Amino acid sequence: MLPSPRKPYVNAALAHQQRWRGRIGMTLVASLSVLAGMTDAIGFMASGDFVSFMSGNTTRLAVAISEGDLGLMGRLLLLVATFVAGNALGVMVSRFSRRHALPLLLCIATLLCGATLLPFNDMLPTLLAAIIAMGMLNAAVEEVNGLPVGLTYVTGALSRFGRGLGRWLLGERRDGWRVQLVPWMGMFVGAVIGALLQQQMGLKALLVSGIMAGLLGLVSLKIPRRWHLGFMPR
Template sequence: MTRQRRRHIIHRRRTATGLALVAGISFVAGMTDAVGLLLSGDFVSFMTGNTTRAALSFADGDYGHALILFFALWVFILGNALGIVLAHTLSARRAFVVLSAVAILLAGASAVPPEWNRLQFYLVVLSMGMINATVEHIEGLPIGLTYVTGALSRFGRGIGRWLVGDRNPRGWLIQCIPWTGMAGGAVTGAFLTHYAGSHALWVVSVATLMLAFATALLPRSLQLHFQQPIVPARRRAL
């Protein structure tokens, strides 16, 4: 086997593994999004929607709801930042660490009493921000896990490029994976909440933890490959 052929096989296996991981994480994110929306009445990962709803609430004079949603934006941002910190400081098995932390947050959210429903909402939002740190790209192609608007946009632009003669589907066909995973997870989460009510978060937490243990079987080098490297600041010349 030639070196080029071997590299091609490794590349294909790495891509397939990454896409399977993206599908699984997006499925869990979709479940969480549906459960969180049904329990709280607000989005837990769709921050574009929360921004618009916050603006409408503000215009209608419902300043309390507007502030709740604006604060959720910052909680989501904090979750993304915290996910990156955990991924790059605790272990080389980054997906396992982040998904385990997400599972713990969801378990904590499910244990929150009903009268503290906003705390539950913010814990779920924080977990959805964190989960984006598990996979940031597949072979250099950006991947969104809790937001599929960008994926659909890249997919649509890929169709446009194909119509004008670009026959390289590599950059846009894989964008169907996160949308499919999230859609399937959202349907599952909706049915789950219908039958289990607030206990649905426990199920999502267990599913996330199972996915975390599945990622623990992946080689460390592969988990490192799915994230953007940290580029340290250059030292000033003396």
């Protein structure tokens, strides 16, 4: 049986669509990583605690345990547990909204903007609101064209990039490892922006993060629905 003359055109169209899905997906990943970096830098500079970098808070928790600092231990345990709860809540919102990014990002925007309305004489409630938002953010994109991505942490991205670089130096030509620098660059740029904003506005700078989350939610409406289904958690 002769192959269909349309098959090469169909394959080319599918490959073109996959490339565009990857580009749009990684642009979204970069934008959300900027948001995460901004928020983390704002929270860290204001309070000394990480908002999205739970590896740092975990190391600080271990040090607090070794020093017997019960107050700091309790605080850091609360921060880590809140981040975990935020991740769980993000998946639930994603499922209830039938995996549309807009409701999730609007919830995040509400939390970040609402955090600026809380009294700053006790930073903990503001910090917890921001941490829940960052936990939820991880449900916005989990993978792009089958490649796992992280939004609020970049250790995994740097590790995947480094392993890919090692394989490339050994002569292996696998795809996908270079794009792991995208979330790292996004978080780095976002952290610089967040640090500058915090110096000028203090914790009120979280309002900028909230506005950005809302705008990204509106922009996400332009992304085809079937692509969202591939980006967001099942």
